[in-house]
Amino acid sequence: MNLLNRLPRKKWVGCLLALSLTASAQGANYISDDVTTFYRSGPGNQYRITGGIRSGTPVTVLKRNESTDYLQIRTPGGKTGWISSDLVSTGTSLAERFPKLEEKLQQNEASLAAQSEEIVALKQQNQTLSGENAGNAGKVASLEEEIVSLNRTINGMDESNLMRWFTYGGLVAFGGLLLGLMIPYLPKRRKRHDSW
Numbered sequence: 001m002n003l004l005n006r007l008p009r010k011k012w013v014g015c016l017l018a019l020s021l022t023a024s025a026q027g028a029n030y031i032s033d034d035v036t037t038f039y040r041s042g043p044g045n046q047y048r049i050t051g052g053i054r055s056g057t058p059v060t061v062l063k064r065n066e067s068t069d070y071l072q073i074r075t076p077g078g079k080t081g082w083i084s085s086d087l088v089s090t091g092t093s094l095a096e097r098f099p100k101l102e103e104k105l106q107q108n109e110a111s112l113a114a115q116s117e118e119i120v121a122l123k124q125q126n127q128t129l130s131g132e133n134a135g136n137a138g139k140v141a142s143l144e145e146e147i148v149s150l151n152r153t154i155n156g157m158d159e160s161n162l163m164r165w166f167t168y169g170g171l172v173a174f175g176g177l178l179l180g181l182m183i184p185y186l187p188k189r190r191k192r193h194d195s196w
Contacts, residue, residue, distance in 0.1 A: 038052045039083045040081060047082065057075065059073040071084075
């Protein structure tokens with residue numbers, strides 16, 4: 001008796017399922033974004049398929065079957081059919097939103113690139129201004145030294161002028177004193193007496 005006959009049937013199916021899951025896990029699979037969903041002639045899976053509609057296509061909901069949770073829809077081409085309500089979403093489809101999102105992404109990337117260029121330009125400008133500031137700081141220091149030197153010169157000139165005025169004042173006072181002492185010794189003129 002071979003090995004397959006010795007294993008119970010449930011264990012044999014379980015082994016095959018485990019092998020298939022291991023094989024499928026090795027390579028990632030995905031379903032294409034461009035999927036076609038089929039609609040039927042009536043509100044349930046037992047009705048025949050009457051057409052297909054691509055994902056993201058806008059449809060008009062005509063009515064709902066509460067017992068089967070199927071919706072009767074009208075396609076943009078005017079065809080009607082029934083589809084499960086979990087396959088219909090409200091709002092804007094991804095097919096419509098995706099181009100807008102791509103456009104917004106491109107705008108954001110362009111804005112980011114412009115901001116990066118502006119940042120580089122501002123950094124260069126900052127470096128230039130830093131160099132100018134360093135040069136200006138040297139000029140300011142030189143001017144401050146010149147101001148201190150001029151203040152010293154002015155202070156020296158003030159002292160010199162003060163000494164000069166004291167000297168002139170002293171000479172004038174001394175001259176006045178000498179003149180005052182000499183006047184009494186000067187010969188006096190006699191007054192003429194004219195008689196008429």
